[in-house]
Amino acid sequence: MSSFLGSLDVRNSGVHLMRSQGNSFLLRITFSENVEKAFCLTQSVLELFFSLCSVCPVDQFIELICDNETTRWHIRFWNCNGTVAKACGNGTRCAAHLLYRLGYCGAKMTFHGPVGLLNTSIEMGMPFCDEGDKKVQNLFQDVSVHQGKGRGISLKFAEKNFSKKEWEYFKQNDSYIGGVDVGNFHLIIIGKEDPFLYVRFYHEQFKKNLSTYRENFFNISYVRYKTSGNADISTWERGVGPTLACGSAACAALVALRKIYPISQVRLYFPGGPISVFYCEKKGYEHKASSVYERCVCGGGVVR
Known part of the structure; x- marks a missing residue:
């Protein structure tokens, strides 16, 4: 070192x-x-x-x-x-x-x-x-x-970057899936499971022994929205694996959440600590x- x-x-x-x-x-x-x-x-x-x-x-x-x-x-x-x-x-x-x-x-x-x-x-x-x-x-x-401001990514494009078993895992239990580009690619899954356990299981089953990373690899986040603008989240990050927090994933999560809920801000609780995300039409998304x-x-x- x-x-x-x-x-x-x-x-x-x-x-x-x-x-x-x-x-x-x-x-x-x-x-x-x-x-x-x-x-x-x-x-x-x-x-x-x-x-x-x-x-x-x-x-x-x-x-x-x-x-x-x-x-x-x-x-x-x-x-x-x-x-x-x-x-x-x-x-x-x-x-x-x-x-x-x-x-x-x-x-x-x-x-x-x-x-x-x-x-x-x-x-x-x-x-x-x-x-x-x-x-x-x-x-x-x-x-x-x-x-x-970020932009949406078509699910057809996103699906091409995952195996069939991975995609089936994402789609289980009627979860919402959204692809978002906020400088890097994110796949956001919104559901009712424990985000930490979901991401940990994904890593153990699909990515633990992966040694190569394609250019278009996605970061994967699982979000469990609660009430009053709060949500639990956990992220699998390209080149890292399960990570304690991710600022760009926080913004991507709000992009996806806004497709379902009428919100402009959310406080996301990562395993490493909370990140607050805000959206305004003029500036787009920011996290604090x-x-x-x-x-x-x-x-x-x-x-x-």
Whole structure:
């Protein structure tokens, strides 16, 4: 692990550990005049790491690169098995929190991601909290991530990406099935079963020994809607497996729920913690939850 971090730690960079709703992330900050070349270098280092190690210590690795010419911030995501992710809501939340904490941005931030712009906003709170007779920096921050308007995906297209037995499992007990694209593909199943047990059984029966991941693989979430805008949810994430939480899945769940219920917001309870999702006609979908700064594990960065 130390050699892996050392290979990523170059001049003007730092690697930081952060968490959001049970998910853990390593985030690397650097500056470059050639953003794509920098990302390719990181990709080669990660490929070497995953060729030597079968277990990653975190759920996802995220790289943040500031273009020296445009001062734009670019973001890329890698899953814990080495595959590239198109988007990650909780990872984006942590990225905004980190840059704000280090003084690189204000409360509002725009990232240039693989599938377009990712806009975030930080709920302005107290930067310090009392701990006995001294003040210490607050490590928690509420961050909203704007996921866009999303779009529906035809079930015929979705079905082609699953085996016949998988699809039969999804359709049992008169469950509602919806396909949603919010930067990455999601299959949302709405029913009355326990979401955690549903996803765990799916993983054990169909995906436990899967070693390859197709480009169009879907994240799968099971939602059990309750009352007063609350729902339980659990997600199987491409390249990860059963995950404690997923920001983009939260938005996709509200897209699907709105096909059945007259709601514009919902509080979704993942195994790792709750995520609140809101919809407005002008901006589309956004999800809000807390991010936690753990520590700088390698390199530097002046803390705000």
